[in-house]
Amino acid sequence: MTGTPDIPDYVADWFTARGWRLHDHQRALVRAFRERRSTLLIAPTGGGKTLAGLLPSLIDIHENGTGHLHTLYISPLKALTNDIARNLTAPIEGMGLNVRTESRTGDTPGAKRQRQRRTPPDILMTTPESLMLMLSYTDAPRIFGGLRAVVVDETHSFAATKRGDFTALALARLRQLAPDHVRFGLSATVANPNGLAEWLGSSGAPATVHIAEAAPRPxxxxxxxxxxxxxxxxxxxxxxxxxxxxxxxxxxxxxxxxxxxxxxxxxxxxxxxxxxxxxxxxxxxxxxxxxxxxxxxxxxxxxxxxxxxxxxxxxxxxxxxxxxxxxxxxxxxxxxxxxxxxxxxxxxxxxxxxxxxxxxxxxxxxxxxxxxxxxNGVLDGVQDWTATRDTVIQYIVNCACAAPVCPDALYAEVTSAAPYAEMPRAEFDALFRFAVDGGTVLGNYPRYRRLQMGTDGLYRLTHQRVARRHRQNIGTIVEASRLRVKKMFGPRGGRVLGEVEEYFAQGLTPGDTFLFAGEVLSFERVRDMTLEARAAKGGEPKVPAYVGGQMPLSTYLAERVRELFARPDAWAALPESVRDWLALQKQVSRLPDEDSMLIEHFGRGRLRYTVFYTFEGRKANQTLGMLITRRMERMGLKPVSFVISDYGLTVTNLSTVTDAHIDSLLAPDILGDELEEWIAESPMLKRAFRQVATVAGLTEQNYAGERKTMKQVTFSTDLIYDTLRRHEPDHVLLSVTRREAERELLDLKRLSRMLGRFHPNWRFVALRRASPLAIPMLMQVRAEQVRGSGIEALLAQSALQDEAERMMEDARAAAG
CATH class of the missing domain: 3.40.50.300 (P-loop containing nucleotide triphosphate hydrolases)
Structure with a gap:
């Protein structure tokens, strides 16, 4: 095999020696680099995407040399960054290239980070957080000024998230420091290529989309x-x-x-x-x-x-x-x-x-x-990309840490990033004002005065401690406070296995057992932010509960599940027990369909159950459950509790719900006054405010080399939240919090679409006993208590499998 005008001989020979062939998309990115065209590459897993993204840089560095950072590889995962750094060794050594590569993540030792700033490698593999940290230093123009290429791997996995907004802003800063760099986005699966290409581009110029040859169907x-x-x-x-x-x-x-x-x-x-x-x-x-x-x-x-x-x-x-x-x-x-x-x-x-x-x-x-x-070759993905605002505040301070900033120039820079292209100037000014001094109320406290304007009209840090605090807390991932888990071997010796959230540790008492890192451990005590435990013998372990574990059911899959109910011909691919379950449901009640919402009501003992088959995911069902139970309370239906799954919502009452109640319970206006009253009374906004305040720099998780406990952070943010609600209700951070809550916690857009789509097409079925489809809904293990007249009643307990079988037998008997 020999080279071509695009591919040198040493590259072609290396592929041949390994029994590989150069793919068209790998050649395409080499051409795109030489033509200075930013490109989004969509290629199947196993198609050599990463090598395609870095091959142009390897060739250019080898042939033209470099005395500076040439290429930045950005990955959403530290493990992926380390893996790419390891895997690049083979082509570099095999082709005989004079290319120096290194990785930099949160795990990189401080001495190595300092050396990388003094003498950057040719190719640096990093994460968004480590990149933003480097951009906060005064030497960022020297480090990044000669940048020729930026490769963003697994772009689809985080572009539409807050972390994606954070990365888009970092890319906007790189465009200021190195205007001529080329961007390559690498993605294996993406439902919206054009949206992703806009995210990768800048100033309204999207990247070119290159779709590689398809892989065989799995x-x-x-x-x-x-x-x-x-x-x-x-x-x-x-x-x-x-x-x-x-x-x-x-x-x-x-x-x-x-x-x-x-x-x-x-x-x-x-x-x-x-x-x-x-x-x-x-x-x-x-x-x-x-x-x-x-x-x-x-x-x-x-x-x-x-x-x-x-x-x-x-x-x-x-x-x-x-x-x-x-x-x-x-x-x-x-x-x-x-x-x-x-x-x-x-x-x-x-x-x-x-x-x-x-x-x-x-x-x-x-x-x-x-x-x-x-x-059928169909993909799904995020359709509603809503840019976050607290990330902009953090970015403003990040830029000021590196050099004095001009609001006009910074606004142009922020809006050059696709997520913020439509941001009004007035909104940016409000965010900038918060970055300066926190606003009218908080501006009275020196702690919140981070920037000040000089005689030249530029804004500078009020003190270097602002930069120190900021750099210790860069990022958008706000986690619950964690404790190290240490497996003890003797009186004091042991080995750290990992971390658990603080609230899990608070629920343990000495002797409790739990499962971690593949071992059953017995809890002893917490000391110096470390959970100490020993190997346990026997016993039923408790299981660590981790924040953020539940993933939302995609809208596309929800629609396809609804469709399957109406296609008995497709049931042949299901297990026999499931086919029987669906057939029995059709006999004793009815099956959900695509044009209406099925609602069933039945009694068990003293309690009454109403099951809403929404297929809208946990967030939307959680919100709907809170709103419906509030309305039920006002209607005298005495709600006791509700449970949710991705597929629906089950409300337990002391009173009977009839068809006549449904229009009122599910009227679209439930998202009006009912929603506002619930939000005002619930701690949900305080939870959202804690997240926003941490990202915006109002409070820190890390300070002076120590990590605050979640109790400390919560106490601080709750106090500030109450103060702003009372004395500055139009504060920009309160509006940012409301937007964040609607997006992250409530899934209001999805819920609103559902209510608008089905109202008033409800299919209410009154039953004497639980239907087959309702049995899994009754077995949800998590119940949310509802305040009101029904709370004194016994809460329905999660049914066990044998009880579920008895309920199925009842349904069969009812069907004859």
Missing amino acids: QIEMLRTETPLPYGGFMARYAIPEIYEAVRAAGTSILFVNTRAQAELMLQWLWQANEDALPITVYHGSLDKEQRRKTEEMMASGKLRAVVATSALELGIDWGDVDLVVQVGAPKGVSRLLQRIGRANHRLDEPSRALLVPTNRFETLECLAAIEAIE
Whole structure:
């Protein structure tokens, strides 16, 4: 193989020597770099996207040399950054290139960071947070001034999030420092290429979209088991024998779960079934970094047969020869599932192989809908991109840390980033005013005066301690306070395994056992922000609960699940127990459809249950539950509690609900006064304010080398929130908080669309007993108490599987 005008001989020869061929999209990015065209590359997993993004830089650095930072590679994951740094060694050494690469993340030692600032490498691989930190220093123009290329990997995974807004602003600053740099965005799965291309571009000029050749359709099956599927629940313990057999038959497997707690449980159950002593471990973001790195190295070298993982591994880490992906639990999104499946068989010309393991009967429909979507080449993704405002405040201070800032120039810079292209100047000025002194009330306190205007009209930091505080807290990921988990071996010695959220530790008493890092540990005490524990023998472990574990059901999948109810011909792909469940539902009640909302009402003992089959996800159902129960209370229906799932909402009452009540309960005006009253009374806005205040720099999680407890942060932000509500109700941070709550906590857009779509098309069915479809809804384990006259009643308890079977027998008897 020989080179071409675009591809030098040494590159072509290296590919030939490895038995590879250069893909068209890899050649295309080399041409795009030489023509200075920013490009969004959409290519299937295993198609060499990362090498495509960096190959132009490798060639340019080798042929033209560089005495400065040439290329910046930005990844959403530290693990991915480290993985790319490791994998670039092969092409650099194999082609004989004189290229120096390094990585910089939150785990990079301070001495190495200082050296990188003094003498930057040719290619630096980093995360958005580490990049923004570097941009906050006065030497940023020197470090980034010669930048020729920026590569943003896995762009689809975070572009439409607050972290994506944060990254877009960092890219806007890079455009100021290095106007001629080229941007490459790399994405495996994206439903909205044009939107992503706009995000990657700047000043209204979107990047060019290049779509690579398609990979073979993945081979996806739903796991069949001897045991009938549970009606409810969120784990797949019933399928452990079959999951283990699939792992044993494959060479190397990744088992994806949707939460960190599920990962710990799944590992524990697999080890109980592991008669062959297969090397199986766990991987999630709360594990200690050394343990994560060890797992990465073992997996890449083929020393593990399986790893149970969360979304921390669903992006582009090269795991070598992975034969099988097992998705435990419903996928929640087609694009997310396809991304995870792409971890298997990391080769472009061969199909990936995957097994889907639903944890309950509703999830079988979701799994089937996802399989059909992938077979038809349909993707889903975020449709409503709403730019966050607290991120802009942090960015203003970040720029001021590096050099004096001009509001006019900074406004032009911010609005050159696609998420903020439409931001009105008045809104920017309000955010800038907050960055200066906090506003009318807070401006009376020196603590909140961060910027001051000089005689030249530029704004500078009031003191260098502002920069120190800011740099310790850069980022948009506001987590609950965490404690290190230390496994003790003697009176004082031990090994740190990772971290848990503080509130979990507060619920433990000495002797309690819990599951962490694949081990059952016995809690002893908390000392110096460290949870000390020892290996436990036996006992039923408690499971760490992690913040942010639940992923939303995509709108597309929700619609496809609704559609499946109306397509009995598609049920042949479902397990027999699920087909019988649906057929019985049709007999005793009715099935949901695409044009209306099914609502069922029935009694059990003293209590009455109303089930709303919304299929709108947990956030929307949570909000609807709070609003409906408030309205029920006013109507004298005596609500007791409600439970939610992705698929619906179940309200427990002491009084009977009739068809005549439904129009009032679900009228669109429930999002008016009812919503405002609830928000005013609930602690939800205070929770949102804590997040916004932390990102905006009103308070810090890290200060003077120590990390504040969540109790300290909460006390501070609650006090400020109450003060602003009382004395400055039009404060910009309160409006930012309201916007954030509606977006992150309430999912108001989705709920509003649903109420508008179905009103008044309700299908109310009064039943003598629970329908088959209602049984999983009654088995939800989390109930939200409702204030009111029904609270004195006994709360309905989660039904066990044997009780669910008895309820099904009742339904069969009713059907004759």
